[in-house]
Amino acid sequence: MPSSLSRRLLAALALAGCIPAAQAVVPAGPPAVQVPGVYRQVIGSLHVTALFDGTVALSRRQLLGLDAAQATRLLDHRYVPEDASGLQTAVNAYLIQQGPHLLLVDTGTAGCFGPGLGQVLANLRAAGYDPAQVDAVLLTHAHPDHLCGALDEQGREAYPNATLWLSEADAAYWLDPASEAGAPEVIRPAFALARNAVAPYRADGRLRLFKPGQALPGNATALDSHGHTPGHVSYLFDGGQGERLLVWGDIVHYHAVQFARPDASFEADSDRDAAIASRRTLLAQAADRGWWVAGAHMPFPGLGHVRRQDQAYAWVPGEFSPLPEAP
Ligand SMILES: [Zn+2]
Secondary structure: OOOHHHHHHHHHHHHOOOOOHHHHOOOOOOOOOOOOOEEEEEEOOEEEEEEEEEEEEEOHHHEEOOOHHHHHHHHHHOOOOEEOOEEEEEEEEEEEEEOOEEEEEOOOOOOOOOOOOOOHHHHHHHOOOOHHHOOEEEOOOOOHHHHHHHEOOOOOEOOOOOEEEEEHHHHHHHOOHHHHHOOOHHHOHHHHHHHHHHHHHHHOOOEEEEOOOOOOHHHOEEEEOOOOOOOOEEEEEEEEOOEEEEEEEOOOOOHHHHOOOOOOEEOOOOOHHHHHHHHHHHHHHHHHHOOEEEEOOOOOOOEEEEEEEOOEEEEEEOOOOOOOOOO
């Protein structure tokens, strides 16, 4: 019987002491859905919104470069949620409002990874933004969990006024049917997904390819962090007042393991040695320079810092914070 309005009225009356509280509680059962996957963090002049896409499962078998007992110890110490399909691994994208620019780094999976994911667009709206306001989409690389969300459910541009930025090296690999033909079987589906996701932007002349170091929207700096893919980049944003944010993409997949063991690899890395070298470089820079870090596969919202620990590193999650008052 009770509509949400009458439930709210009952709750308000109970709070006001007009009716006994016991009558006001009309539970319809436990909540069935999580709250929106949105989190805001101000970093200097950067207004960052983490957007949750969903979770994927990564198996222990795909974690390479350390023995099983050590992997088990590190995973158990972090209480990583796990089911029969693997270890829970978040997929995150980051919206950055900086002066007149609204930039989105990575776009989530849209429909490419099936139900339960593809929430970036809805969460962007839940955060109070309109996808038409996004003027640039910066991709860390061309894998489907970062690129498929450039399209909406109808296969149209999800960000109709945005230019899509992809590194030349990733475009040369993932958009080229010749490299698809020579690729390992397991990654071949990603090529068609990448070509499909960029197609409407390319047709409109709004796909821009770049090399690390070239000027990018929002004064972002693309750092070469190849290894996971041939042209993987990480974006460094300057918030002023000494505050910087590194949106690092896929530098870490197994957060419980790869800070303590940066030499542990993910099976899907296209060049494992290069991926390890990029991880070591960025972990050291982030730790020594005190940068904020946003991680595509860190537990949501994936915003925090890196510190040195023993001979390696540890993750320091950001703390839920009120936003600063507008001046
Ligand atoms: Zn990824």
